[in-house]
Amino acid sequence: MRLTTKGRYAVTAMLDLALHYKDGPITLADISQRQGISLSYLEQLFSKLRKNGLVDSARGPGGGYRLSRDAAEICVADVITAVDEKVDAMRCNGLGNCHEDGECLTHELWCDLSNQIYAFLQGISLAKLVAQHHNREVSGHKHEHKAVPLEAGRKAVVN
Numbered sequence: 001m002r003l004t005t006k007g008r009y010a011v012t013a014m015l016d017l018a019l020h021y022k023d024g025p026i027t028l029a030d031i032s033q034r035q036g037i038s039l040s041y042l043e044q045l046f047s048k049l050r051k052n053g054l055v056d057s058a059r060g061p062g063g064g065y066r067l068s069r070d071a072a073e074i075c076v077a078d079v080i081t082a083v084d085e086k087v088d089a090m091r092c093n094g095l096g097n098c099h100e101d102g103e104c105l106t107h108e109l110w111c112d113l114s115n116q117i118y119a120f121l122q123g124i125s126l127a128k129l130v131a132q133h134h135n136r137e138v139s140g141h142k143h144e145h146k147a148v149p150l151e152a153g154r155k156a157v158v159n
Helices: 005-019 028-035 039-051 076-082 107-122 126-139
Strands: 055-058 064-067 146-149 155-158
Touching: 005 028, 005 039, 005 064, 005 076, 005 126, 028 039, 028 064, 039 055, 039 076, 076 107, 076 126
Parallel strands: none
Antiparallel strands: 055 064, 146 155
């Protein structure tokens, strides 16, 4: 299971909006430049984010995008689902047809994992991510990832 670029970029762009909310409406060109995401890709993402009520847009000079509500009211799961991303560990997408048109032996395990991941992402607001970003800036520490060994030589990255 892997979160695709679409979901990652959507969360990154929304966090950029939350970090710069005091600057007024933010242009996609500004987000593109700061985050290294192509402008055309951001346009596609923000069309979906706007349709799902997560951002508002202002046209004309001084226009751009802003969060449609307080950052504390927008969770990461909202952003990911708004861009049609699924956080799903199940091979069958929850249909229960993973083994000869029936559930595989581990169907419930992967279903439970998917539910846990979604609940985790629902519990993280953009405001929380903003606070974490500011805390890192104040402490002067960059966030480091550590590789944790798994079975058969595979590794997982943990924070």
